[in-house]
Amino acid sequence: MGRINVSGRYLNRRDVVAQLLERRNDALVVTGLGAPSYDVMAAGDHDNNFYLWGAMGGAAMVGLGLALSQPDRTVLVITGDGEQLMGMGGLATIGVAKPDNLIITVLNNEHYGETGMQRSHAGRGVDLVAVAKACGFAGSRRIKDEAKLKELCADLNECAGPLYAEIMIKTDEPERVLPPRDGVFVKNRFRHALGFPPI
Amino acid sequence: MAASEQAKLMSNRQSSPAKNGGWQQDIYGALKRTGVEIIAYVPDAAHAAAIDAANEDPEMHAVSCTTEEEGIAICAGSHLGGKRAALLMQSSGVGNCINMLSLIRMCRFPLLVLVTMRGEWAEFNPWQSPMGLVVEKSLGLMGVQCFRAELASEVFTQLAAAAESAFAGDQACALILGQRLIGRKTWVE
Numbered sequence: 001m002g003r004i005n006v007s008g009r010y011l012n013r014r015d016v017v018a019q020l021l022e023r024r025n026d027a028l029v030v031t032g033l034g035a036p037s038y039d040v041m042a043a044g045d046h047d048n049n050f051y052l053w054g055a056m057g058g059a060a061m062v063g064l065g066l067a068l069s070q071p072d073r074t075v076l077v078i079t080g081d082g083e084q085l086m087g088m089g090g091l092a093t094i095g096v097a098k099p100d101n102l103i104i105t106v107l108n109n110e111h112y113g114e115t116g117m118q119r120s121h122a123g124r125g126v127d128l129v130a131v132a133k134a135c136g137f138a139g140s141r142r143i144k145d146e147a148k149l150k151e152l153c154a155d156l157n158e159c160a161g162p163l164y165a166e167i168m169i170k171t172d173e174p175e176r177v178l179p180p181r182d183g184v185f186v187k188n189r190f191r192h193a194l195g196f197p198p199i
Numbered sequence: 200m201a202a203s204e205q206a207k208l209m210s211n212r213q214s215s216p217a218k219n220g221g222w223q224q225d226i227y228g229a230l231k232r233t234g235v236e237i238i239a240y241v242p243d244a245a246h247a248a249a250i251d252a253a254n255e256d257p258e259m260h261a262v263s264c265t266t267e268e269e270g271i272a273i274c275a276g277s278h279l280g281g282k283r284a285a286l287l288m289q290s291s292g293v294g295n296c297i298n299m300l301s302l303i304r305m306c307r308f309p310l311l312v313l314v315t316m317r318g319e320w321a322e323f324n325p326w327q328s329p330m331g332l333v334v335e336k337s338l339g340l341m342g343v344q345c346f347r348a349e350l351a352s353e354v355f356t357q358l359a360a361a362a363e364s365a366f367a368g369d370q371a372c373a374l375i376l377g378q379r380l381i382g383r384k385t386w387v388e
Binding site for chain 1: 236237239260262263264265266268269270271272273274275276277278279280281282284298299301302305306307308367368369
């Protein structure tokens with residue numbers, strides 16, 4: 001089974017993430033393991049980035065816990081289609097909890113990039129935008145072009161969540177830009193930036 | 200044994216008098232007093248009083264999860280944002296959490312889990328036993344320290360100990376509420 005959307009249609013993942021983060025203001029960012037973590041690091045390290053290197057399926061749920069504990073800040077989860085598929089039940093949990101400050105962005109290249117570009121369920125007809133909608137998200141949209149991406153960027157700090165935004169990206173694999181792998185360091189740095197001391 | 204006789208036998212099984220004793224009603228207040236503001240849960244009958252109280256309390260975020268591993272990640276995110284969280288589950292949910300516990304261990308997140316036991320004492324349903332009998336071993340393998348309560352008089356001492364180790368000591372802690380403490384499940388009314 002060949003790779004689809006290698007080039008041409010859809011957006012460039014690094015450009016997408018750079019544009020999203022340009023508009024982050026004081027948003028708190030959680031990244032799913034693999035390429036989304038590299039994309040966010042490539043856009044510039046930040047004390048309020050929390051990078052996952054494992055715990056597949058957990059990014060949106062870390063985002064939910066963060067959104068509930070920091071209700072005045074926008075929480076932006078940036079993950080991939082494979083990672084979100086592993087935590088699909090979490091979309092139901094978010095739909096019920098309804099945090100209005102949580103935005104789940106899924107960079108959808110329809111493949112498992114980190115493991116050799118096997119086609120994912122999202123590339124075989126499973127529609128996560130429809131799933132999020134059915135789960136009760138306040139908004140759920142698919143973004144395939146620059147114009148819609150700009151609308152999302154404009155909405156980052158204003159829209160009432162929970163919002164699900166799936167951004168269609170090419171399957172290219174840009175150079176890895178590795179965020180720190182020391183979880184205790186990243187956690188303490190993140191909390192310090194919010195004013196919480198270490199134990 | 201004929202099915203009808205077995206049903207009759209089961210109908211004679213009584214819940215332990217301790218089942219609805221005070222501790223199940225008091226767990227919620229004890230969690231609140233430790234500063235917990237977010238309770239994630241997958242329901243179990245023995246957690247029912249705490250879950251109801253959490254959902255009725257406007258000051259509490261009660262988060263119903265589709266699977267227990269969601270709750271592990273929610274607890275991690277809560278701590279990142281500066282709030283204390285607890286996770287309520289039944290013993291069968293422990294296995295669902297295994298890989299997600301790497302998140303807790305790698306980042307040394309505090310974790311407070313309350314596990315109500317099945318499959319270990321006067322269990323009618325053998326399907327509960329494979330997971331129930333390895334709950335503490337499984338948690339231990341993933342770096343979670345277990346505190347056990349077998350008697351109602353132990354519950355709150357053990358809960359306070361687990362909460363202090365978790366929130367003051369940044370440790371991953373589980374309070375195991377034994378099946379003998381909870382009492383027999385009544386299968387046929």
